[in-house]
Amino acid sequence: MRLLVARCAARYTGRLSAHLPLATRLVVVKADGSVLLHSDGGSYKPLNWMSPPCTTTVVAPDDDAAERGVAEVWVVQHTKSDDRLEIEVHEVLHDTSHDLGVDPGLVKDGVEAHLQTLLAEQIHLLGDGHILVRREFPTAIGPVDILARDPAGGTVAVEIKRRGDIDGVEQLTRYLELLGRDPLLAPVRGVFAAQEIKPQARVLATDRGIACLVLDYDAMRGVDDVDSRLF
Incomplete structure (x- = not known):
């Protein structure tokens, strides 16, 4: 699992369109390929996400984005639909990866x-x-x-x-x-x-x-x- 704390903006297109303006957020990339954007609130629910199967590609910003301070762009594309999540990363504050191993799953009461x-x-x-x-x-x-x-x-x-x-x-x-x-x-x-x-x-x-x-x-x-x- 990769945990990235960064100043970023995001845009989701596909079955629906949504936009997240520039702010500091937690980006979670899981081993199954899913990508989730979290704020410091709202309990467990992400602000936006892409469920697998999907692929993530990091590309350089175009000239207009670079002028706005974008350092890199994450393009998360669903492999079975036109759904796409684009994350514009302006500044990385924290970036770590961890191997969580195999989870035994939820044990209900x-x-x-x-x-x-x-x-x-x-x-x-x-x-x-x-x-x-x-x-x-x-x-x-x-x-x-x-x-x-x-x-x-x-x-x-x-x-x-x-x-x-x-x-x-x-x-x-x-x-x-x-x-x-x-x-x-x-x-x-x-x-x-x-x-x-x-x-x-x-x-x-x-x-x-x-x-x-x-x-x-x-x-x-x-x-x-x-x-x-x-x-």
Whole structure:
């Protein structure tokens, strides 16, 4: 992993256009080729990024850029689309590389892990006719909790949380964006599943076309007698 702290500007073109004006930022280049631009805020979410497969080329600035103080330009080109991220580096403040080795992956806490196992076993909770494809479906930015197929053969990606908040919806959104680039999977529908989903998270999920599913942990384990409930 390469960590670069630099005064830089960036421009993203392709399916959308976005611009980051000149500022000091952290540029992260991962071993899988992904490039992420971070500010000193905004939690874990990058300001802009390019997911693999992509290639990064460092080129000299043209005359106009050089006059603006650009020392070098990073051109990050996606190999399967026209998406391109161009980073104009004005000044490098820090530049280091580290070999992180093989990561064992995220180990979920007991309840989340159990919810994932139970939902995989009771995939019908997504709706009649759904079929489990795989748990912990791997992607370049982390594993999707559950990948399934709906009755029409469409792909369904499920993110599972104990308490569903906005961060969980953002996480699922990134998975959907990445999975949707795979022609063997696209189009991909998202389901945000949790024991409790906060109202703000539900609004955001609905706005992005993501379905919400409230999971009853006790009922899924078979320790809750639904016939004895008053409500």
